[in-house]
Amino acid sequence: MTAAITFKNVTKKYLSLSGETTAVDRFHCTIPEGEFVGIVGPSGCGKSTLLSMLAGLFPPTGGEILLFHEPVTGPSPVIGYMLQQDYLLPWRTILDNVWIGLEIRGQKTTEQIEYAKSLLYEMGLEGTEQKYPHQLSGGMRQRASLVRTLAVRPKILLLDEPFSALDYQIKLQLEDLIARTLQKHKITSVLVTHDLGEAIAMCDRVLVMANRPGRLKNIVNVPEEIRALSPLEAREHVEFHKLFRKLWGDLQNVE
Numbered sequence: 001m002t003a004a005i006t007f008k009n010v011t012k013k014y015l016s017l018s019g020e021t022t023a024v025d026r027f028h029c030t031i032p033e034g035e036f037v038g039i040v041g042p043s044g045c046g047k048s049t050l051l052s053m054l055a056g057l058f059p060p061t062g063g064e065i066l067l068f069h070e071p072v073t074g075p076s077p078v079i080g081y082m083l084q085q086d087y088l089l090p091w092r093t094i095l096d097n098v099w100i101g102l103e104i105r106g107q108k109t110t111e112q113i114e115y116a117k118s119l120l121y122e123m124g125l126e127g128t129e130q131k132y133p134h135q136l137s138g139g140m141r142q143r144a145s146l147v148r149t150l151a152v153r154p155k156i157l158l159l160d161e162p163f164s165a166l167d168y169q170i171k172l173q174l175e176d177l178i179a180r181t182l183q184k185h186k187i188t189s190v191l192v193t194h195d196l197g198e199a200i201a202m203c204d205r206v207l208v209m210a211n212r213p214g215r216l217k218n219i220v221n222v223p224e225e226i227r228a229l230s231p232l233e234a235r236e237h238v239e240f241h242k243l244f245r246k247l248w249g250d251l252q253n254v255e
């Protein structure tokens, strides 16, 4: 097993005028390559802080984070980030948005362009190439945003509440499509979500965090019977409901 992400006793303290806040306290865990991991926990338990440190936006105060056994020292090209907002540039067509990362990295080769287009079609966006973001629905824009992120071939994808701005039906459809795409391309993924059902339906393991200070409370493996199903089908399975109740119980006792 290759470790894609290793958190070694990671701590983050913020200093502000009102004093010191320990946002993350000795977070320790390993995520193997190809795994899809969810992080759930009460508001303020340090989920976004963890993702930001993983993305190399700022360093931990204590401990260390490794990506494929190399310490994180800043933003890394192996990491892609998908946020709640799509941040597509409104003055560029969908196709021009999709390969913006390739342009910035000087990688806009014929092969890479073809790869980006194939991702666009995989995500059901054929026919939108020459449209502008305002001509697409919220779900389509999120899909285009994911294509842009995947076009530069990240090995690790961080998803910070990517579906929370979408309505329920679109969100379920997107969960299915995105889970399939990430599995197909064997991308190690970390999903931060407030939606327990989403974490169970999409992930191989769910990390439950506790508050004040933010720390890892529990790790729950999603049973094989659920993982073998699509996120939509998983929600119908009896094991899904059992696990939902267990995680719900865990979260009631995490303070």
Ligand SMILES: Nc1ncnc2c1ncn2[C@@H]1O[C@H](COP(=O)(O)OP(=O)(O)OP(=O)(O)O)[C@@H](O)[C@H]1O
Pocket (backbone or CB within 6 Å): 014, 015, 016, 021, 022, 023, 041, 042, 043, 044, 045, 046, 047, 048, 049, 050, 214
């Ligand atoms: N820049 C900052 N300066 C001071 N404190 C901060 C800063 N950013 C976050 N915090 C504090 O660190 C703690 C963890 O915040 P963080 O945003 O990581 O939590 P979260 O679990 O992502 O929350 P939510 O689920 O509400 O998005 C909170 O107590 C927050 O107030």
